[in-house]
Amino acid sequence: MIKGKHIIFFFLIVFYSGFSQVGNESSRVEIKGSVQGKENSIPISGVEVSTDRGEYTITDGLGEFRIKASIGDMLIFESPEIETVKHRITSDEDVDVLVEGYTVKRSNKKEKSISSRSISNHQRFIDSANVYKSTDLEKSIDFIAQSMSQLGKRGNKNEFASSLTALGEIYLFHSQYDLAITNFEDALEHRESSKTKLLLGKAYILNKEFEKAKSILTPLLDVKNMVPFQKVELYESLGDAHSASSNLNEALEFYQAGLKIAQKNQISPKIIDLNSKIADSYAKENRLVEAEGFYNNSLNLSKKVAPERVIQENEKIADFYNKENRYEDEIQLRKQSLSGLLQLPQQTVAEENKSSLSPDSITSQRINYKIANAYVAQDKLDEAIPYLQRSIVEADSEDDLVVQKDATRKLSEVYRYKGDFSKALETYQEYVAVVDSLYVRKEQEISRAARFNREIVSKQNRISTLEQDRQLSQSKYSLAVTEQQLFEETSKRQKWIIYSLIFGLILMALTTFLYYRNSKQQKLANNLLALKSLRTQMNPHFIFNALNSVNNYIAKSDERSANRFLSDFSVLMRSVLENSEEDFIPLSRELELLELYVKLEHSRFSDKFDYEINIDKKIDIEAFEIPPMLLQPYIENAIWHGLRYKEEKGFLKIEVNQINKELLEITIADNGIGRKKSAALKTDNQKKQKSKGMGNIKKRIQILNDMYKNKVDVAISDLEEDQTGTKVSLKLKKD
Incomplete structure (x- = not known):
């Protein structure tokens, strides 16, 4: 569809005088730009734009992109439609990529207009779906359905696969792993893609289908044109699959291979992740010295990036110390986490608290509760009480009934250990009240979840109807293949008979047509001859x-x-x-x-x-x-x-x-x-x-x-x- 043998990239730089071009790894900037044809200014959507540090985005329907990067990072443009090109970032300049020889073939002007409009609308709906992915699942799915409806029955497998992949990512974000897997698999039926296979592998892992994850991810090791960030994700996902299957040696090998690539290409977030996962693997093998070393590496590296990441690593290492009964070290790290949370902007804290309060979420009430548990484990009950009380108050203010329940019960137990039975009873009664409230909430959540699942199923059914023809065709094809394997010889004879009958019918129809045409022509010739004869008779008579x-x-x-x-x-x-x-x-x-x-x-x-x-x-x-x-x-x-x-x-x-x-x-x-x-x-x-x-x-x-x-x-x-x-x-x- 596209001819792009030679590509010229023009980087249009906007300078503001008076500023020097000085940067380092910590100077994060937002790079804006576009990718379009040089001669015709046609926007090129779907171009993958990434940095050698792991940032990633794609161009939208207008060919535009935005990406966070640091001065000195390598900007990489990749797409099946253009040649891969790299550009070193030297300032916060706009980067406009002009592709020489980029054309879109169309059979006529009308088709060109319709196709260009449908492609643009398709990409626009996918962009809108990604915007609402984290905030409104229903609206995001609606946009995906609209992007598919734009394609109609054009049979453009690449664009249909893009819609299915985007839908799978939405389900993956909202922990609907079965639906995510279904859509990723459908996307791969339309178009083979390393990105989609990586996402499918992650979905299998999250859905605890580790063998399927290995089978889909392992062949990607032989793919040579993957960008470094995708290669790191591949090794990381394979490590996760083997780790979950208790194949710790294989997991360590994949984690370490991914770490080497991440370090070589300076992909900072993945370097931290892989150090932490290598430490987890050593901890599972009870190789505590190595585990602590890698935990410290991940903690030190996280201090060079966002404060939120430091808190995450602190809590992970604190959990490690808890398992090893190193309660003082655990308490020290968790207090550092509390201090770090207080220093975060209020908006960031609010967003953290707004997220799902799972057992792995990091909140001040949960950290206080864990500190109290560490004190209780050392029989330091008086030191534990203030942290439990703070945990209860904060959990109540944040409406976190799970932590409030656990902290209230633990406080009741602490009072009982100390012999203060009146407070223990009073606190236990508060615990019972919280449990009752939690039961009511759980029932409401179950009801909402059921309704939510019904809505998701309804929307998924709507999307499924858009590919009903393809599924029906695929089912017929699979049935035909099965029947052909079971009755191959019989089918061959039947085909020959059918072909013979069809040939006979065609021959009969052709013979009838020729006979009819000849008869009609003969009749016309006879009429003309008769008219001529009658005219020659009339003239002598006259x-x-x-x-x-x-x-x-x-x-x-x-x-x-x-x-x-x-x-x-x-x-x-x-x-x-x-x-x-x-x-x-x-x-x-x-x-x-x-x-x-x-x-x-x-x-x-x-x-x-x-x-x-x-x-x-x-x-x-x-x-x-x-x-x-x-x-x-x-x-x-x-x-x-x-x-x-x-x-x-x-x-x-x-x-x-x-x-x-x-x-x-x-x-x-x-x-x-x-x-x-x-x-x-x-x-x-x-x-x-x-x-x-x-x-x-x-x-x-x-x-x-x-x-x-x-x-x-x-x-x-x-x-x-x-x-x-x-x-x-x-x-x-x-x-």
């Missing part, structure tokens, strides 16, 4: 009748009339011969010929009839076409068989009227003797032979209507009720 008229003039010795008649007749014959090869001619030309023909006949039988030709002036006669010589036989019949035998002078009327925009009516009416009387006057020979002209006309109309879908319609009737006169009505459709 000439024969006309020559009879000339012969009549010669017989009368009327030379001038014969010459005039022959002159008009030659004009008429020339036009008739020119039109003889045409199926249709303009109606205007046909009417001109008819007028000339009627004029010739009138010159012969001027004593027998007069005529009139009326054409509605509103009619666009040029827009209509008519078969040549179609009207002439009807006029000829009217003159020769109707008007000629009338005792008094008759009248021939020809009218052209428009019925509607698509239909004309041509009427030929004579007040002659009528069809019945004309038939009675015929000789026996005339009765045996029908008029050649009329027979040809009927055949022509039949063929033309068959070819041109009822273009011409003719109706013949008596003009008067006494069966005298004849009326011919011809209706003609426009093309």
Whole structure:
């Protein structure tokens, strides 16, 4: 989809004069920038931006990014769409990356616009989901569902996999490990990704599926293009999986391998994590000296970063001292943790207390409770009482019923050990009240959790429907593979039979089509041949009748009339011969010929009839076409068989009227003797032979209507009720 063989990176630097470029590892800055095409300024989303110290982000739908880094860190840009490039950070400058030759292929402008818009919206919804990931699970899932709906059925596996991976991360953050695993696995079905496999491995570990974690993570050791931070995470996750499986030697090997990479690339947070986990592994093996050494390393390193991290490491080492019954060392470290908590900004403390109050959470009430326990373990009951009381007060103010319950019960036990039974009873009653409150809260939490789980399931079902087609297709494919393995030979025979039947049906359909087409073409050819034959029959018939008229003039010795008649007749014959090869001619030309023909006949039988030709002036006669010589036989019949035998002078009327925009009516009416009387006057020979002209006309109309879908319609009737006169009505459709 993308051509990017050559990439030029331009780093646009904004300077503020008066400031020197001095920095060290502790000077943290926020680096902003963008990644886009050089020639067309198309934003490139999904580019992984990381530092060699472990910071990580991706470009959003507008190709923009923000990342925390230190002066001197290496900024790394990675994506399947561009070449990997590194840039050393020297100041808090903006970094704009312009990619030369970056184009997006589209089949047309409309597709380009639609696809670009859908991709941009897809990434925007994922960005929104990440924003709400830690604060609003429902809204975050809704954004993921919207990002998937943007893709429709485009079949873009990469973008669909991105949505599923983001959804898995959301579930992972909220400890919904089963749902996280399901979405990570679905994402991997659409696109193989080292990042997704790492996340899936972590989810397996958190869900206590350690063997599955090993199976998904171990192959990643052979991947060569992983960034250092991902490589460290891989070794750390493998170490966690082996440690949880009690394979401590293997866990230590992976932790130490990850530590080497982290130290080489100066990834400070991971250096602290791995020192601490190596210490945990040594402690499990009862190698206390090594464990304490690595604990001290993690503590010393944490002092160079955020104060919150120092408190975490203090508490971890204090727990280690507690297990080793080194209570004084434990108490000293926990007091340092209390002092550190007091020095933290109030907003940070509030955020810590707002988080889930699990047994591993670090709060002042819990630390006070642990200090009191250390004193009780040494039988220093008087020293323990103030810390228990402070723990109870702080837990009550923070609404931490778990610590309040434990501290109240412990205080009651301390009073009982000292022999102060009245205070012990009073404190125990307070403990019972706290337990009752805790039970009520637990019931409320269970109810909320059930409702919350139902909402999550509902939203997950909504997302599942978006890939229903893919799942159905995958199920059908799996079923087909299973059946193929069980009945391979039978399936082959069935396929051959099916293919043969399909081939036979196709061959039969093709034969039928060819036969139908040939039959239709043959019918058309026959019709054309018949029309041509009928036209050639009509022309001699017309000439024969006309020559009879000339012969009549010669017989009368009327030379001038014969010459005039022959002159008009030659004009008429020339036009008739020119039109003889045409199926249709303009109606205007046909009417001109008819007028000339009627004029010739009138010159012969001027004593027998007069005529009139009326054409509605509103009619666009040029827009209509008519078969040549179609009207002439009807006029000829009217003159020769109707008007000629009338005792008094008759009248021939020809009218052209428009019925509607698509239909004309041509009427030929004579007040002659009528069809019945004309038939009675015929000789026996005339009765045996029908008029050649009329027979040809009927055949022509039949063929033309068959070819041109009822273009011409003719109706013949008596003009008067006494069966005298004849009326011919011809209706003609426009093309």
